[in-house]
Amino acid sequence: MHESDFNSLKDALLRGGVAPRHVRRTIAELRDHHTDLFAEAFARGCSVENAEREASMRLGDHDSLAAQILARPELRSWAHRWPWLVYCVTPTVVFIFVFAALLLLLGRSGAGHTDYSSYANRWGSPESLWSLPGAIRLFRVVGLPLLLAGGCCFLAGRRRTAPRWPIVGVILASIIGAAFQFDVCWPYGANAHGALCLRTNLFPPFIGITGTILHAAAISVATLGPYLWWRRGVTRALS
């Protein structure tokens, strides 16, 4: 077996749903085994070509090895067994937790219950990106949706998952990331109360929905574009 055969076997196993850690280990062990078989045949006096041929024959051909490994359901990854859980439920749950953590962080910093000027003196002007609220806003608007959508693509690429699942995951993560927002309503004047306001435009009257759609589309394109391009390259290289 040549290096290209090992790469092709690796790809076939990943596409078949074998967990990446099993694939890595299997390929490494097969490669080692092949080296031992080659050394054994070479030490017996075979030529390099014959030793290589014998080692490959004894190790087994690509198709039979792939079939034997794919016949073991216990080696399949959880992402292959439950793709909807990985690409749909997990990004949503992670988004909810991180969104809540950001809101909590903003609340703990005093936003909404400290007057604007005292808050700005301590944490920097909330409008500026170089302040705590600015950094949180940037992360919520750009960082978090990109991380979630990019995470879907990364997992799918690593596991050679069918593209429909990362596409669904990325679109979902982009929509959720773009549609749920929070703002700080600052208290002005004595005894006034501020608030942290949550808002979404996923429901009627859909105020600002065009911006949300564009935002979601930008995140989807920024993550799905490189992923699909990379996937095309891998498929071409193997064919």
Next chain:
Amino acid sequence: MERNNPPFMSGVPELLLLRLLADDELYGYEIVRKVRGATGDAISLGEGVVYPVLHALEAAGALRSRRRLVNGRERVYYTATKKGRSRLASLSAHWRRINDGIHLALAEMIHA
């Protein structure tokens, strides 16, 4: 060397691997060589096929593995766990029953 009948051989690699690894810590290439030696070349496992069986047994908790650096090469050594030994005992008993049954049937056919 004869080709072994795959459906009839179902479970044999698992039994042989557990038997070998119950007493020893070995890596893939050594395992295949020992299987050949122990069965007098009667049973020859497809050499690459040993790895999915090893990984599946490890996933089931019957084997454990560790990496060792030997002569500059990192190898994965396998050995049977307590669970693996009890699985070996039950598999061995099962195969002995089958073996006794076949012996009995062959003997009856010869005397009939």
